[in-house]
Every structure is written in structure tokens, then in C-alpha cells.
Amino acid sequence: MGKSNRRKAGADQFDSSDADSVSSASTALSELTPANETEHVNSLEFGLDKFIDALYEKRGSTRETALLGLLDAFESHVLHTFVENKCITLLHQYINSIKRGSTKEISLACRAIGLLAITAGAGSSAHEIMEESVPQLSRALKCGSDACKISVLECLAVISFVGANDFAETETSLKIMWEVIHPKSVSNGGPSKRPSSAVLAAAISAWSFLLTTISSWRINPDTWKESISFLSTLLEVDERYDRSVRIAAGEAIALFFELGILGMSYSEENGVENFNNEVSKRCTVTYMQSMKAKISGQVYDLSMEAGGKGADKKNLNGQRDLFQKIWDFVQMGECPEVLLKISSKRNILRTSTWSQLIQLNFLKRYLGRGFLKHAQENELLHDVFEYTVDKTESLSAKEKKISRSGDEKGRTQKLNKDRRMAQARKQGHLIAQDE
Structure with a gap:
């Protein structure tokens, strides 16, 4: 009964002026400083409770306004104590917004769930967030705008990153994302709709982000042939997709190089799972070596792509920079720091x-x-x-000068090395890729 009355009070306030309420509340939250945060803790929680109450209301715009207020609070503060007390309440209302809301409300709720998991941190709460959210997110992916799908994919990546307890749970989310990246034929025999560049790039980025949680020893190379092959096709210049897709695919490829999947040899297994037999191993190693040669050439070409007249220059510098770093990693084994x-x-x-x-x-x-x-x-x-x-903060002026001198020497050495590597790329000094 008390909760019902509290919800009614929240509804009256939001219905009178949704925008003004969230604006004033958000401003009040963001203006809290560490010095007075303890003094205003009751006011902060009261404002957050009002947003929670508004999530129970029927008006979609009221719920959207409340979600915006909560998002502002979770971005401005790390609300550990609040989440400890209200985690499940928040989660259930966010899931309700995904079930019954507009595409805008779904997008906001997905972001809110992701921030909830990040604030809760690894543990039982994050695991419960993941378990209850994944089925709803999977359904939400099948409809809605591109912006909505992107929000769902990013949320799925975050909650699985924080909340998954084992490889099986992580793999479930990876498969959901891969169905967006590389859709198969649907049950009626017709082809699935190809995702837009924005959705495809977001899906690959989310997939790569989650893939970083898998240690190389848990990966069976046979299971990743299709993924590597398809990502390679996305490195080709294709008018259907823009550079954001090639950049996202490049990050995923860099991860496969780092995991050792694209650097396999006959004499070693690079820490991956055992093969069923020697024949299977040789076939997989041969395939991965051929893919390494092909992809290395693609990486080199993308690192050197010119931006001539008539070329699409959007993201060109970002593409060249990324693929130059990947090329350096493949050839020298150095990751950008x-x-x-x-x-x-x-x-x-x-x-x-x-x-x-x-x-x-x-x-x-x-x-x-x-x-x-x-x-x-x-x-x-x-x-x-x-x-x-940063230890230089506590040094004397003389010590800082000596430290800066050493840093400048290191930077000069690095710049000289970068110039040599860039010159090698320009001259086409491709190191043998079948070793």
C-alpha cells in the first residue's frame, strides 16, 4: 500500500512536467560534489526513488523521462550502495520497459541495464542481471530501429562481460551477436536481411569486446574458421559497407592474431585446445596459415590506402592508423600501448x-x-x-627535468623506429607470411 501511494505521488509530479522534472533532478544530481555528497545523500536517493516510481507508470513518455534521469545519475556517480539496495527492483523495471516500451524506451532501458551491471561489478548481482536480461535482449534484436539494435547489442556485450561465470554463458551471447553479424537463411528458406553498416560495425565491436574474455587455451581453432573467413571478406572494399565495418573487423582480426589462432604452426599448438587427431590438426594449421597470408596482405593494403580525389575520406585516417598498428603487431609482435x-x-x-x-x-x-x-x-x-x-608528481624540479630528458630520449627512439617501420611499409617490404 505504501509503495502504491509513493508511486502515485511520483506520477503526479512527472505528469505535470516531465522535462522540467528530469532536468532539475539531473542538474541537482550532477552538482553534488564529494564534499557535500554525504550531506545530500538522502536528497540524492530521494531523487532516484522518484525516477524508480515513475517507471511503474503507464505513460511511455513518463518512463522515458525517468530512464533519462537514472542514466544521468549512473553516469555522474558510482552508485554502489544504491545498487546494492535496489538492483533487482531496477532490473525488473528496466526489463518491463524492454517488453512494453517504444524503440526509444527500449534503447534507454538497455543502456540502463548495462550501467547497472557495470556499477554492480562482477558477482552474483551481475550474474542475475545477465541471466534475466539475455532472453529479453535476444527477442528485442529481432525488431526495432538500427539505433535500438545497437543499444541491445552493446548491452548484451556489457552484461555478459561483467556477469558471465563460464565459457558456456559467454558463448551464448557471442552466438546471438554472430547471428546479427553473419545471418543465416531463415526457416522459410529466404535469405535474412543484411544489417546496415552501423548495426554490423556495432555487432562486431560488441562481439570482439566479449571475445577478449576468452583465454587462448579455451579456444578450439576449428570453431573459428567461419568467423575468421567472414571477417576477412569484410576487409575487402565493399560499397554496401563503410569504413566503420572494416575498422571493427580489423580489431577482431587483431584479437585473433593475439590469441595465436592466426599464427599457428605445425610444431606447436599455441596453447589452444587439443585437436581430435593429427590429420585434423594439419588441416586446420594449413587453413590458418593460408588465412594469415591473405589477411596480412589485406591489412597492409588498408594501412596504405590512399585518399585520392573522389575517395570517401570518412574514417580514412582512423582506418590507416589501426591497420598500420595491426601490421606492426603481425610483423614485430608489438601491441600499441x-x-x-x-x-x-x-x-x-x-x-x-x-x-x-x-x-x-x-x-x-x-x-x-x-x-x-x-x-x-x-x-x-x-x-x-x-x-x-605517475611518480614524477613527487619529484623535485631537478629530478623532473632528468625524468623528462629520459622520456624525450625514449620518445625520440620510438619516433625513429616508427619512421623506419613506416618506410618499410611504403617500400612494400612484406615479411614472409607462411612461416
Whole structure:
């Protein structure tokens, strides 16, 4: 009874002015500073409770407004305590929005579920979020706008990344995504509709992000032949798809190189699962070596693509940069390193593998303006990435000068090395690819 009255009060306030309510509430939430956050904790929770109450209402616009308010709060704050108390309540209302809402409401609810899982962190709550959401997300993929499908795919990737307990659960989500990437014939015998460039690129990015959680020793190369072959076709210039698709496919290919699937040899199994027999092994190794040669050539061509007159220059620089890094990784075994300062307290986020780089790029896109806040305070991200301390902050002026001198020397050496590698690419010095 009490809950019903509380919902009624929330409905009255939202019905009077949805936009004004969420705007004022969101502003109030975002203006809370660490110094006064404790003082205003009751006000913060009261505002969040009002949004939850509004999710029970019949008007779709009211629920959409409430979702926007909750999204703003979850981006602006790392609400661990609130999620501990309200996780299942929030999850059930978000799922209800997916079941009965418009495509806009579904998109908002999917993002809200993803942020809920990221805030909850790895554990039983995240696992429950995944278990209850996957069936609904799978159904939501079959209809709706491209924007809605993209939201569903990204949500599916995030909740599986955080909540999956084993390979079987991860594989279920990977298969759902792959059906979007490479649709098969439907039951009536007709071809499935080919996804748009935006949906295809998003699906591949989500799939790659989730694939980073699988260790190489758990991968049977035979199961990935189709994936590698299809991704290779997407590296070809195709008027049906734009460069965003080739870039997404390139990241996935880089991951297969890192996992050792595209670098197999007859003398070693690269940590992958045992083959059924020697014949199977030789066939798979031969196939992967041929694919490595083919894909390496594609990577080189895309790293050197010219932007001449009449060429589509959108994402051209991003494409060349990515494929140059992949080419360098294939030839030299060096992964691009990223150092990202995330706070004034000398904390630096570092990536040193393709898996980490793919995870970083995906989570930065997904969290948007909330990435920095979560990188600073969310233990989940601390567990995923490498965190180091910038030791120069505590040095004297003389020591900082010496440190900068060393850094400049290192940067000069790296620039010289990059120039040599770029020159080698321009001259077409392709290292043998069948070794």
C-alpha cells in the first residue's frame, strides 16, 4: 500500500512536467560534489526513488523521462550502495520497459541495464542481471530501429562481460551477436536481411569486446574458421559497407592474431585446445596459415590506402592508423600501448595488449562522459585494466627535468623506429607470411 501511494505521488509530479522534472533532478544530481555528497545523500536517493516510481507508470513518455534521469545519475556517480539496495527492483523495471516500451524506451532501458551491471561489478548481482536480461535482449534484436539494435547489442556485450561465470554463458551471447553479424537463411528458406553498416560495425565491436574474455587455451581453432573467413571478406572494399565495418573487423582480426589462432604452426599448438587427431590438426594449421597470408596482405593494403580525389575520406585516417598498428603487431609482435591519466592523484590507466585496448575503446564509448568517473572510482574497471602511479608528481624540479630528458630520449627512439617501420611499409617490404 505504501509503495502504491509513493508511486502515485511520483506520477503526479512527472505528469505535470516531465522535462522540467528530469532536468532539475539531473542538474541537482550532477552538482553534488564529494564534499557535500554525504550531506545530500538522502536528497540524492530521494531523487532516484522518484525516477524508480515513475517507471511503474503507464505513460511511455513518463518512463522515458525517468530512464533519462537514472542514466544521468549512473553516469555522474558510482552508485554502489544504491545498487546494492535496489538492483533487482531496477532490473525488473528496466526489463518491463524492454517488453512494453517504444524503440526509444527500449534503447534507454538497455543502456540502463548495462550501467547497472557495470556499477554492480562482477558477482552474483551481475550474474542475475545477465541471466534475466539475455532472453529479453535476444527477442528485442529481432525488431526495432538500427539505433535500438545497437543499444541491445552493446548491452548484451556489457552484461555478459561483467556477469558471465563460464565459457558456456559467454558463448551464448557471442552466438546471438554472430547471428546479427553473419545471418543465416531463415526457416522459410529466404535469405535474412543484411544489417546496415552501423548495426554490423556495432555487432562486431560488441562481439570482439566479449571475445577478449576468452583465454587462448579455451579456444578450439576449428570453431573459428567461419568467423575468421567472414571477417576477412569484410576487409575487402565493399560499397554496401563503410569504413566503420572494416575498422571493427580489423580489431577482431587483431584479437585473433593475439590469441595465436592466426599464427599457428605445425610444431606447436599455441596453447589452444587439443585437436581430435593429427590429420585434423594439419588441416586446420594449413587453413590458418593460408588465412594469415591473405589477411596480412589485406591489412597492409588498408594501412596504405590512399585518399585520392573522389575517395570517401570518412574514417580514412582512423582506418590507416589501426591497420598500420595491426601490421606492426603481425610483423614485430608489438601491441600499441596506451597511457591514460585518469585523475590528478597521479593515477594512470595502461593497456599493453590488443584485448585491453579493445576493452578500453569499447568501455570509453559505452560510458561516454561517465568513463572518467567510473575509471576513478569503480573497482570493476580497476580489475580490468592496469593502473600505475605517475611518480614524477613527487619529484623535485631537478629530478623532473632528468625524468623528462629520459622520456624525450625514449620518445625520440620510438619516433625513429616508427619512421623506419613506416618506410618499410611504403617500400612494400612484406615479411614472409607462411612461416
